[in-house]
Amino acid sequence: MDINEGKPEIHAGLEGIYFTESSVCKVDGQQGRLYYRGYPIETLANSSNFTEVAYLLLYGKLPTGQELDAFDAQMREERSLPGEVIAEIGRTAARAHPMDTMRTAISMLSAYDAEAYNDSPDANMRKSIRLISKSASIAATIGRYRSGKLYVAPDASLSHAENFLYMLSGEKPDKVDARILDVMFTVHAEHSSNASTFGVLVAGSTLADLYSSVTAGMAVLKGPLHGGADEAALRMMREIGSADNTERYIDDALAGKKKIMGFGHRVYKTYDPRARIVRSYLESLLSSPYEEQRNLAQIALSAEKLMIDRLGKAKGIWPNIDFFAGPVYVSLGIPAEVFTPIFAAARMAGWCAHMLEYWKSNKLLRPLEYYSGQLDLDYVPVEKR
Ligand SMILES: CC(C)(COP(=O)(O)OP(=O)(O)OC[C@H]1O[C@@H](n2cnc3c(N)ncnc32)[C@H](O)[C@@H]1OP(=O)(O)O)[C@@H](O)C(=O)NCCC(=O)NCCS
Numbered sequence: 089m090d091i092n093e094g095k096p097e098i099h100a101g102l103e104g105i106y107f108t109e110s111s112v113c114k115v116d117g118q119q120g121r122l123y124y125r126g127y128p129i130e131t132l133a134n135s136s137n138f139t140e141v142a143y144l145l146l147y148g149k150l151p152t153g154q155e156l157d158a159f160d161a162q163m164r165e166e167r168s169l170p171g172e173v174i175a176e177i178g179r180t181a182a183r184a185h186p187m188d189t190m191r192t193a194i195s196m197l198s199a200y201d202a203e204a205y206n207d208s209p210d211a212n213m214r215k216s217i218r219l220i221s222k223s224a225s226i227a228a229t230i231g232r233y234r235s236g237k238l239y240v241a242p243d244a245s246l247s248h249a250e251n252f253l254y255m256l257s258g259e260k261p262d263k264v265d266a267r268i269l270d271v272m273f274t275v276h277a278e279h280s281s282n283a284s285t286f287g288v289l290v291a292g293s294t295l296a297d298l299y300s301s302v303t304a305g306m307a308v309l310k311g312p313l314h315g316g317a318d319e320a321a322l323r324m325m326r327e328i329g330s331a332d333n334t335e336r337y338i339d340d341a342l343a344g345k346k347k348i349m350g351f352g353h354r355v356y357k358t359y360d361p362r363a364r365i366v367r368s369y370l371e372s373l374l375s376s377p378y379e380e381q382r383n384l385a386q387i388a389l390s391a392e393k394l395m396i397d398r399l400g401k402a403k404g405i406w407p408n409i410d411f412f413a414g415p416v417y418v419s420l421g422i423p424a425e426v427f428t429p430i431f432a433a434a435r436m437a438g439w440c441a442h443m444l445e446y447w448k449s450n451k452l453l454r455p456l457e458y459y460s461g462q463l464d465l466d467y468v469p470v471e472k473r
Contacts, residue, residue, distance in 0.1 A: 116353035138273035145441035166221035167242035179232035191306035198299035216440035227429035228255035278438030321350035322414030350411025
């Protein structure tokens with residue numbers, strides 16, 4: 089029998105496959121639009137803040153003033169980390185990849201949560217708030233330890249983004265910097281069934297608990313084709329060195345069939361709306377008093393123009409959010425190795441929102457693979473092979 093007889097259509101990378109319904113997020117890849125729970129990302133970036141957006145994602149509606157105050161208070165209360173988790177970050181931060189340290193720290197949190205294995209919707213909501221709040225503290229602590237400095241305890245008087253910068257630098261942050269970081273958290277908070285959210289859902293669909301599920305998401309997010317792209321894009325900009333060198337670098341890379349990190353997207357076939365928001369902060373760096381920031385902004389904008397000329401309209405490869413994020417983080421004093429942990433801390437809101445929604449009508453995620461190997465082979469004992 090021909091093994092290929094009746095071969096089904098294979099959707100490599102599950103491209104174009106719908107596996108569930110969701111009301112968390114809409115990505116319109118043709119028009120370049122993004123909505124969280126129906127609200128355009130531009131409106132949320134301009135008018136809301138990460139804490140309110142986290143509420144919106146988890147509860148499916150904007151909070152009243154009272155609800156927001158209560159949620160904000162819970163988020164502030166949950167910032168502290170168990171001593172053992174801080175110690176573990178300290179033990180591994182200098183030698184492990186920051187995403188490995190963060191994945192381990194997130195996983196460890198379950199051991200210090202009395203509700204870890206309580207899977208009631210209310211307990212899962214409380215755990216989600218804990219995870220969103222504590223993951224930012226973990227990311228900041230990793231950055232802190234990697235720069236060889238001592239742990240800084242969270243400060244409940246500060247906003248989510250202010251507290252992150254405080255735990256990272258040890259200094260009370262500038263309000264403008266904190267606002268920019270808050271927008272970065274907001275635009276990274278959610279993005280439909282991207283690879284890491286799907287990873288969370290695959291784990292959770294087995295009825296593994298929330299900590300296990302988001303730990304799976306941490307593993308998926310790490311790769312340079314997903315969350316690791318912002319750090320890789322910054323590394324490339326540093327390699328390019330100056331805007332004059334951009335054309336040669338990009339053309340050599342494309343001729344060598346290399347991918348340019350921070351460009352292209354499985355769903356967006358036009359400009360990523362989040363990239364537009366982040367780009368507006370990058371433009372302001374052109375007049376920064378710091379040469380490194382001006383230089384990075386010039387390189388980013390020249391690379392963007394070239395890539396759009398070379399691949400934008402022709403192949404539908406446009407800048408994504410990760411391309412402009414690096415120089416903006418650098419301007420906030422955030423080291424490159426903390427970029428993906430920040431992404432994880434922000435995306436924790438989307439992961440939890442999706443998981444809570446999926447569990448309402450859970451179905452084990454288990455796709456098929458088409459077997460193209462041989463069958464009924466004769467087993468030859470090892471001594472005769
Ligand atoms: C995001 C990404 C993984 C989407 O991948 P995908 O939908 O599976 O598409 P593919 O990787 O198969 O790419 C399709 C084509 O576009 C090209 N392409 C895609 N992204 C590219 C990039 N960043 N630079 C150069 N070429 C790119 C591929 O080489 C491929 O060309 P081919 O058809 O001639 O072989 C891909 O665009 C990528 O690797 N981008 C860089 C990493 C990145 O920025 N990730 C963050 C996403 S938010």
